[in-house]
Amino acid sequence: MDPVAAKFLGAGLACLGMGLAAMGVGNIFGNFVAGALRNPSAAAGQFTNAIVGAALAEGLGIFALVVALVLLFVV
Numbered sequence: 001m002d003p004v005a006a007k008f009l010g011a012g013l014a015c016l017g018m019g020l021a022a023m024g025v026g027n028i029f030g031n032f033v034a035g036a037l038r039n040p041s042a043a044a045g046q047f048t049n050a051i052v053g054a055a056l057a058e059g060l061g062i063f064a065l066v067v068a069l070v071l072l073f074v075v
Contacts, residue, residue, distance in 0.1 A: 007071055014068035021061025028053045 032050040036043035 007075060011068040011071040014064050014071060017064025017067075018061045021057050021064065024057040024060075025054045028057065 028050055032043075032046060035046065
């Protein structure tokens with residue numbers, strides 16, 4: 001396999017992590033809203049957990065972006 005093609009293939013596969021992180025953040029907040037609508041008194045206590053979970057998911061998405069950029073421009 002051509003090294004340039006392998007580089008692009010690896011970067012494309014690393015970019016899948018960004019899309020999956022976005023889906024994870026949507027899942028976190030979607031479930032938070034569903035839970036908040038069912039039990040509004042507990043929503044304030046769970047909001048911090050939702051923010052922490054979203055931050056961790058976004059961190060993994062940013063890490064996937066960095067890996068893709070490293071594969072494209074450094075290797």
